[in-house]
Amino acid sequence: MAQTSTPEEPARTRPNPRRRSERARKAILTAAGELLGEVGYNRLTMEAIAARAKVGKQTIYRWWPAKSAVVLDVFAELTGGSAGEPLPDTGDLPADLRTVMHGIVDELADPLMDRINRAVIAEMQADPELAEHLTRTLLRPNLDAFGERLRAARDAGQIDPGLDPAITVELLLAPIQNRWMMRTGALSHAYVDTLIDTVMRALRPRD
Amino acid sequence: MAQTSTPEEPARTRPNPRRRSERARKAILTAAGELLGEVGYNRLTMEAIAARAKVGKQTIYRWWPAKSAVVLDVFAELTGGSAGEPLPDTGDLPADLRTVMHGIVDELADPLMDRINRAVIAEMQADPELAEHLTRTLLRPNLDAFGERLRAARDAGQIDPGLDPAITVELLLAPIQNRWMMRTGALSHAYVDTLIDTVMRALRPRD
CATH class of the missing domain: 1.10.357.10 (Tetracycline Repressor, domain 2)
Known part of the structure; x- marks a missing residue:
């Protein structure tokens, strides 16, 4: 969850949908991880993840069918690299x-x-x-x-x-x-x- | 789950509510154990336990608030003795x-x-x-x-x-x-x- 500042990427004239998707995906996983730490798995909801990640709930459901699937990806993100x-x-x-x-x-x-x-x-x-x-x-x-x-x-x-x-x-x-x-x-x-x-x-x- | 035959208890002129309760409790735990083995925890329902135990659903809820509590008692029954x-x-x-x-x-x-x-x-x-x-x-x-x-x-x-x-x-x-x-x-x-x-x-x- 550590945040590092990254150099600004070159300005683009129009939004890149793939980059925007990836940014939303990361925001959802970060929000889910933070909320899991704060309230625990049982009280974790898709609504709260969406609100924290500033995305619509339908955006989460586009990629994950249930909160268990989101949490598994948080887990893979945190541990998979090593x-x-x-x-x-x-x-x-x-x-x-x-x-x-x-x-x-x-x-x-x-x-x-x-x-x-x-x-x-x-x-x-x-x-x-x-x-x-x-x-x-x-x-x-x-x-x-x-x-x-x-x-x-x-x-x-x-x-x-x-x-x-x-x-x-x-x-x-x-x-x-x-x-x-x-x-x-x-x-x-x-x-x-x-x-x-x-x-x-x-x-x-x-x- | 082993069944042993026990001598008949003396006949009583009227039903004993405590004995009847105990019989219902045992029937519920036996039914829950059997169903758990057959369908697994996720697909276990209070309705199915009640039907198998031949009791009303409200009888189960009188003693247990949720299926997790029933399963814990099945577990305690199976393992607690030893x-x-x-x-x-x-x-x-x-x-x-x-x-x-x-x-x-x-x-x-x-x-x-x-x-x-x-x-x-x-x-x-x-x-x-x-x-x-x-x-x-x-x-x-x-x-x-x-x-x-x-x-x-x-x-x-x-x-x-x-x-x-x-x-x-x-x-x-x-x-x-x-x-x-x-x-x-x-x-x-x-x-x-x-x-x-x-x-x-x-x-x-x-x-």
Whole structure:
């Protein structure tokens, strides 16, 4: 939601419909994101999004059939850019995991991201096709990025080659997601560090 | 949903309103559970529950304000009885974990439980008070039961006393819940066994 000033584009003699459309689309997603953060998913309405974005309600319905679809695009806009981004590889696996996983808990602690994530998770439970789509486009690339970093560590002899790769990724990420989702404990950096240390006990090759 | 035959209660000369109420309540919960399994949460209606339970819709609304409340009671009925049940303790921690965790994945594989669990999780995301209530009454007792069993293993010198108790429970349960919820992999008994073996590597005392 950070706004940066951009240089004025060259003046045009007539409005460009595609640019105007794109501007309206962005205004709608920004408005939806702000409102979601302010009032939550249940009290979010298409009317309020339209008013905040200064567009007609019919403009929203031209692109999205329901508020759930708008929220999914807000989610994709906020998280899609970084999906599947490779993890840092300094050669120190626990340190690299700390860097990335501190970022994950910081993001979950953001009130807007918290609300969007919860709305998306609720929608995914009701809609297996949507769940499949989000898993393929957003979740799986992130799991694969962790898998890649762990493979590099395995090749460097730092983790046991006999371990199940999917389970090693789950041991790192599932406790965080579970704790956040069920609200069963604090998601501090200290928690993340202890989690990583505990999982590393399982991952290290046996002497 | 298991039905057991019970001895006839003594005949009464007039109907007992409390017994009749209880019978209606049970019929409504049974009907709601069956319909949820058949059509899913989104297509579940109060009308259909009333028709299946052979009660008036107003009878349902006397006890529950909305279908989400009915489904929560179906959930509590199906799972509440076993909440916080102690884990077996044969002295063999991995074997005891396998027994209990096979049961968990079998339950998640049941289509009705799958639908109910997903509906409840979706509701919990939208309603923090409900989430708090379910966590306190159902989830926390189950986490505590695992914590107890791990404490016994620690006292028997089988797991490292320096580990964070909450994290050790999360390492066992969060991967299963996460995999089920995000549909990112199969929940077989073999998966559970590998998960337990991997976590046990982290838990065992260092020589």
